[in-house]
Amino acid sequence: MASPPILSLALPSNTGRVLSIQSHTVQGYVGNKSAVFPLQLLGYDVDPINSVQFSNHTGYPTFKGQVLNGQQLLDLIEGLEANNLLYYTHLLTGYIGSVSFLKSVLEVVDKLRSINPNLTYVCDPVMGDEGKLYVPEDLVSVYREKVVPVASMLTPNQFEAELLTKLRIGSETDGRKACKILHAAGPSKVVITSINIDGNLLLIGSHQKDKEQAPEQFKIVIPRIPAYFTGTGDLMTALLLGWSNKYPDNLDKAAELAVSSLQALLQRTLNDYTSAGFDSKSSSLEIRLIQSQDDIRQPKLTFKAHKYS
Amino acid sequence: MASPPILSLALPSNTGRVLSIQSHTVQGYVGNKSAVFPLQLLGYDVDPINSVQFSNHTGYPTFKGQVLNGQQLLDLIEGLEANNLLYYTHLLTGYIGSVSFLKSVLEVVDKLRSINPNLTYVCDPVMGDEGKLYVPEDLVSVYREKVVPVASMLTPNQFEAELLTKLRIGSETDGRKACKILHAAGPSKVVITSINIDGNLLLIGSHQKDKEQAPEQFKIVIPRIPAYFTGTGDLMTALLLGWSNVTFLFLLLP
Numbered sequence: 001m002a003s004p005p006i007l008s009l010a011l012p013s014n015t016g017r018v019l020s021i022q023s024h025t026v027q028g029y030v031g032n033k034s035a036v037f038p039l040q041l042l043g044y045d046v047d048p049i050n051s052v053q054f055s056n057h058t059g060y061p062t063f064k065g066q067v068l069n070g071q072q073l074l075d076l077i078e079g080l081e082a083n084n085l086l087y088y089t090h091l092l093t094g095y096i097g098s099v100s101f102l103k104s105v106l107e108v109v110d111k112l113r114s115i116n117p118n119l120t121y122v123c124d125p126v127m128g129d130e131g132k133l134y135v136p137e138d139l140v141s142v143y144r145e146k147v148v149p150v151a152s153m154l155t156p157n158q159f160e161a162e163l164l165t166k167l168r169i170g171s172e173t174d175g176r177k178a179c180k181i182l183h184a185a186g187p188s189k190v191v192i193t194s195i196n197i198d199g200n201l202l203l204i205g206s207h208q209k210d211k212e213q214a215p216e217q218f219k220i221v222i223p224r225i226p227a228y229f230t231g232t233g234d235l236m237t238a239l240l241l242g243w244s245n246k247y248p249d250n251l252d253k254a255a256e257l258a259v260s261s262l263q264a265l266l267q268r269t270l271n272d273y274t275s276a277g278f279d280s281k282s283s284s285l286e287i288r289l290i291q292s293q294d295d296i297r298q299p300k301l302t303f304k305a306h307k308y309s
Numbered sequence: 310m311a312s313p314p315i316l317s318l319a320l321p322s323n324t325g326r327v328l329s330i331q332s333h334t335v336q337g338y339v340g341n342k343s344a345v346f347p348l349q350l351l352g353y354d355v356d357p358i359n360s361v362q363f364s365n366h367t368g369y370p371t372f373k374g375q376v377l378n379g380q381q382l383l384d385l386i387e388g389l390e391a392n393n394l395l396y397y398t399h400l401l402t403g404y405i406g407s408v409s410f411l412k413s414v415l416e417v418v419d420k421l422r423s424i425n426p427n428l429t430y431v432c433d434p435v436m437g438d439e440g441k442l443y444v445p446e447d448l449v450s451v452y453r454e455k456v457v458p459v460a461s462m463l464t465p466n467q468f469e470a471e472l473l474t475k476l477r478i479g480s481e482t483d484g485r486k487a488c489k490i491l492h493a494a495g496p497s498k499v500v501i502t503s504i505n506i507d508g509n510l511l512l513i514g515s516h517q518k519d520k521e522q523a524p525e526q527f528k529i530v531i532p533r534i535p536a537y538f539t540g541t542g543d544l545m546t547a548l549l550l551g552w553s554n555v556t557f558l559f560l561l562l563p
Contacts, residue, residue: 026389027392053385055385055391062391065384072375076335079363079374085364085365290353290354
């Protein structure tokens with residue numbers, strides 16, 4: 001038998017090596033199913049740890065499958081460490097279902113940073129949406145007090161940003177202020193992925209390049225699409241990771257590319273369902289991820305960031 | 310909250326929807342890590358069932374992780390069925406580590422075919438290589454007697470083709486004969502992915518379009534690359550699935 005494999009790590013990566021700890025559903029595009037393929041399209045080596053393996057996502061009437069516990073997560077990390085396979089440029093996390101698992105993730109952050117102090121931790125602090133919590137309440141304080149401080153980039157939605165900052169976000173000024181509070185707590189990059197202000201939908205991004213200076217902030221106006229989709233948040237965070245690494249000093253450009261890709265995909269999804277004769281408002285739609293790969297790899301820039309002065 | 314999602318299955322697929330039951334390694338490109346991305350690039354919707362989740366492949370000095378048992382596999386299928394999500398155009402399997410899991414896979418084949426009688430089952434009968442078995446020996450007869458008869462396309466290597474046909478393959482003629490034996494047992498498409506004959510490396514492919522006629526057969530000469538790789542067999546089978554799918558080729562016609 002050949003001698004032990006040469007680690008692919010020995011080869012330089014043009015882009016990055018991402019450890020992505022998210023759910024896996026056999027069918028559908030949420031969690032790792034939504035995040036990994038786009039990052040691979042953008043040229044990243046992605047190592048997924050599947051925190052669960054379910055038949056389908058939990059929005060369906062029923063689902064079956066298996067859940068990873070914190071110890072099993074750490075076992076996998078141990079296996080990687082034993083083979084010198086723990087050098088990552090990025091860590092990506094999304095939905096986490098329990099405090100114990102979240103605490104194990106914090107151990108992983110420490111471990112990875114002990115090997116690569118420059119690790120970029122992109123954290124989507126998934127807790128809820130539109131005023132409703134869909135994780136156990138005790139996760140909120142763990143995110144706020146333990147996770148945010150160690151994140152490099154945070155991608156909360158409006159509700160999650162409010163929970164983490166204890167600030168009500170009713171205006172663009174509030175959104176910008178929330179970003180500043182989050183910068184002070186940890187991450188130098190914050191993207192509030194969707195804010196509902198006066199009936200308009202906005203993305204607000206903020207990059208604090210220097211702790212002594214005010215952050216560079218911008219907004220992107222997002223169209224309201226008359227349909228529900230699943231997996232778009234996970235996809236958005238993956239795209240933000242992918243593009244912000246390629247444009248590390250231009251978060252606004254990265255966000256423009258991410259939004260352009262996502263919107264093209266959503267339009268295609270809506271069109272495909274409508275063409276097939278479905279009422280897009282009757283239930284949430286599975287995104288046409290595979291069919292939109294060109295839009296992910298080479299998005300047409302259709303959205304512009306407006307920088308705040 | 311919105312009512313139950315519209316099944317993406319309702320949308321026509323240009324290419325296909327593949328259920329791929331293979332290993333998952335966090336790091337590295339073997340099993341589903343090697344097969345899924347290429348198929349997605351070729352435009353397929355791929356639904357992976359990860360039969361294991363290991364830190365890395367088993368060629369490294371050590372590995373850690375979890376293994377799915379047959380019941381857990383069937384649980385996932387049950388979940389899909391309850392949501393009317395079991396319509397697949399293709400089933401893809403590779404390395405399977407136990408007879409019990411292999412028997413559960415056979416149940417899955419039946420179940421999928423009861424929903425889509427035209428299901429294409431692409432089976433890589435992973436058992437060993439270069440004369441050495443690397444699965445439990447009792448899998449061999451299960452592959453030969455139970456799996457081969459239900460496969461649509463089979464992608465054995467030389468050693469596996471010998472095990473399944475009980476024929477020694479020492480020449481191109483032997484390779485072609487082995488394909489005919491396999492056609493008679495089940496699959497209309499057979500690709501012996503690498504055969505070592507007189508120091509040359511060949512692929513031999515065989516397609517029996519009509520049970521009454523001789524199969525169309527061909528060979529491709531493959532260069533010997535002076536290195537070892539892992540995951541190439543899984544990748545090859547995925548690429549063969551991807552390109553051999555009739556619908557996909559039709560789309561490429563000008």
